[in-house]
Amino acid sequence: QVQLVESGGGLVQAGGSLRLSCAASGRAFSSYNLGWFRQAPGKEREFVAAINWTGKTTTYADSVKGRFTISRDNAKNTVYLQMNSLKPEDTGDYYCAGGANYPLTSTRAYLYWGQGTQVTVSS
Secondary structure, three states: OOEEEEEOOEEEEOOOOEEEEEEEEOOOHHHOEEEEEEEOOOOOOEEEEEEOOOOOOEEEOOOOOOOEEEEEEOOOOEEEEEEOOOOHHHOEEEEEEEEOOOOOOOHHHOOEEOOOEEEEEEO
16 A cells, blocks of 8 residues: 655746655555646646656656656655746646556556645746
8 A cells, every 4th residue: 555645736926836746655665657647627637747666767748848857766755746837727736646557647557646736827
């Protein structure tokens, strides 16, 4: 069993930055792929970024490429999402997820989910 807790959300102006963190408890964190997803009001949950269990492979949604960076620190059981040049359309609840399946862009690849942290980008 893995529990995930996100933090770092908040209100930021367009063009600003935030860093989200997701701390995991439980065993085998280093063996899981990790992903970030987001959900805007009235919309479906969508893929944002993912990093595989080795940390050597990352993948991003086209909408965030070049602006967001995902990373992991297995010693701290934590995955991060650095978000730069934020836009109002980045607003939503951000969720981290852990799992062992593929593709990394699919919610179905992940078994464990956090409760989410809210990000609001004002124009």
